[in-house]
Amino acid sequence: MLSVSDFSPVRLEDRPLFISHYQTFPQVHSDNTFSNMICWNSYAHYRFAQLKENLLISSTIEGKISYRPPIGPRDPELLADLFELCIHSGNEIPLSLVDTTQKAWILSEYPDLPLYPDRDYFEYVYQTEDLATLPGKNYLSIRRHLNRFRNNCKPVVEPLETQNLDEGADFLVEWCEWKNCDSEPFLGHEKEAMLYALSHMAELGMRGLLIRVVGKVGAISLFEPLNEDTLVVHFEKGLPDCEGIYKAINAETAFAVKDKYRYINRESDMGVPGLREAKMRYHPHHMVEVWYATLDDMERIL
Numbered sequence: 001m002l003s004v005s006d007f008s009p010v011r012l013e014d015r016p017l018f019i020s021h022y023q024t025f026p027q028v029h030s031d032n033t034f035s036n037m038i039c040w041n042s043y044a045h046y047r048f049a050q051l052k053e054n055l056l057i058s059s060t061i062e063g064k065i066s067y068r069p070p071i072g073p074r075d076p077e078l079l080a081d082l083f084e085l086c087i088h089s090g091n092e093i094p095l096s097l098v099d100t101t102q103k104a105w106i107l108s109e110y111p112d113l114p115l116y117p118d119r120d121y122f123e124y125v126y127q128t129e130d131l132a133t134l135p136g137k138n139y140l141s142i143r144r145h146l147n148r149f150r151n152n153c154k155p156v157v158e159p160l161e162t163q164n165l166d167e168g169a170d171f172l173v174e175w176c177e178w179k180n181c182d183s184e185p186f187l188g189h190e191k192e193a194m195l196y197a198l199s200h201m202a203e204l205g206m207r208g209l210l211i212r213v214v215g216k217v218g219a220i221s222l223f224e225p226l227n228e229d230t231l232v233v234h235f236e237k238g239l240p241d242c243e244g245i246y247k248a249i250n251a252e253t254a255f256a257v258k259d260k261y262r263y264i265n266r267e268s269d270m271g272v273p274g275l276r277e278a279k280m281r282y283h284p285h286h287m288v289e290v291w292y293a294t295l296d297d298m299e300r301i302l
Contacts, residue, residue: 001081002049002056002078002085007048007049007056007058008047008048008049009045010034010037010038010046010047011038012200014048018034019034021055022071022227026227027226028099028226028227028230028288029097029123030226030232030234030265030267031097032057032068032071035204035205035224038200039234040189040193042193043061044059045060046058046059052072053073054075055070056078057071065090065091066091067085067086067094069082069095069106079109082095083302086293086295086298087295087299090295092295092296094293094294094295094298095292097118097290097292098115098290098292100289103115110301112301113293113297113301114297115293116291117291118290120268120269120270121268122268122290123265123267124265124266124267124279124280125230125263125265125287125288126263126264126266126285127285128231128254128262129254129258130254130285131251131254131264131282132251132254139282139283142281145243145244146244146251148243149243149244149245149247150248152243153242153244154214155211155212155213155245155248156212157212158209158210158211158212159207159210160198160201160207160210160222164210164217165198165199167210168208168210169195171210171217171218171220171239172195172237173191176191194235194237197222201222204224205224206222206223206234207222208220208221208222208223211245211252213245218238218239218241218242219236219246219249220235220237220238221233221235221237221253222236223253223257226265229261229262229263230261230262230264230265231261231263231265232266232267250282263285265288266279266282
């Protein structure tokens with residue numbers, strides 16, 4: 001029988017295991033990437049188990065455990081064991097981050113289990129060419145703002161590399177002071193996640209860009225491949241020193257990768273006010289939809 005003790009903390013040295021497994025079972029949602037888990041580990045306390053050719057992932061936020069569906073070959077017995085574990089150790093939403101293909105499989109095994117859309121964690125996926133070139137009337141306003149930024153601020157774009165990583169870290173400290181991270185615990189965790197990503201870029205296979213305005217770092221982005229045709233942008237931050245800098249780091253990141261990746265996943269809006277409108281303004285090509293199950297429903301059907 002599956003138990004909490006079968007799960008181990010996610011550690012940096014586990015990356016080859018996840019990368020190898022995801023080559024066979026590509027992921028579509030960024031929350032399952034190894035980089036996301038290791039960078040946010042101090043907040044979500046990710047754990048995993050490798051069983052029956054599957055990876056099982058759990059997260060614990062503010063003492064509440066949630067599990068994800070098995071990643072690997074379809075195994076009804078393992079799914080049943082996971083559901084029992086959800087009931088006995090999970091929170092009020094013990095099963096989360098169920099993607100479209102997992103949903104179809106779960107409902108084929110448990111047709112009476114309601115699965116609810118988790119809109120706050122739908123991820124926005126764009127055509128890279130669109131973000132890089134901002135074509136047509138849909139992007140007219142964004143193009144105008146971006147051109148104004150380039151004319152007024154004379155930005156310089158650089159890859160994030162060894163010689164400027166310290167400046168990237170200093171930028172994040174300044175960004176956090178501007179956002180008053182000390183009064184917002186989640187922003188504090190985000191700062192910690194970004195600093196971890198910066199200091200472990202090589203080990204995580206991440207790349208990044210920065211934009212300088214009058215010699216000073218004004219924006220950065222950090223990204224990595226999600227699957228064969230999609231890049232995921234994990235972090236994208238800018239300071240308010242020059243209007244339009246967020247539009248610039250978005251466009252420059254897309255331009256840098258447009259010849260290799262058809263799509264860019266810019267993650268979810270997490271229900272943050274204003275962020276949903278900002279992401280929709282760029283006209284996503286599609287959304288990565290996810291669902292969850294409640295403890296009450298799982299107890300009822302099992």
